[in-house]
Amino acid sequence: MELAGRLRSAGFKVTPQRLAVYNMLSHTKAHPNADTIYKELQPLYPTMSLATVYKALSILCDLGLAQELNVGEDAFRYDADTSHHPHVRCTKCGRVDDVPALKTDGVYQEVTKETGYALTDHQIYFFGVCPECQEKQHAHAVH
The missing domain is CATH 1.10.10.10 (Winged helix-like DNA-binding domain superfamily/Winged helix DNA-binding domain)
Known part of the structure; x- marks a missing residue:
């Protein structure tokens, strides 16, 4: 619709x-x-x-x-x-990207098994430095 x-x-x-x-x-x-x-x-x-x-x-x-x-x-x-998909955020510039290829179903079942929780939702986040910021850091370090 x-x-x-x-x-x-x-x-x-x-x-x-x-x-x-x-x-x-x-x-x-x-x-x-x-x-x-x-x-x-x-x-x-x-x-x-x-x-x-x-x-x-x-x-x-x-x-x-x-x-x-x-x-x-x-x-x-x-x-x-x-859709349930993880995200990754750059700790330098704040950019947020999708992490499309990661299969999270196993994690979901594992959490349910380990905690006894009946899960209703989940969101997974990763944090790091994006390729552009790494490039800037590298260029800055070389000079």
Whole structure:
């Protein structure tokens, strides 16, 4: 079902801003936070507030169309890819990337077995220095 239909059937108004937030999220791999989304959409929707962006993100997450990522920063980041996949964040520049090839099913079952918890969700984060920052460090060290 398309976004407008999903919003309507869940009792939410279909607004250009909500459609724009989802559209931006679904066409980026950058895992932006609400502020980044707001700044990007502001020129197109000058009357839109940051609160509107937060509300749209909250609705998208509730409908299962986006996921909230807590990668240890002040603000949550968002991803329109709602499949369970790990993320990696650069501790220097803050960039966040997907870790697509990692199979996490075994870990999920292992945690259930070891703890007795009936798991309802999981998110896996890795932290390190991205290739670009490593390159900068290396170039800086050479001079």
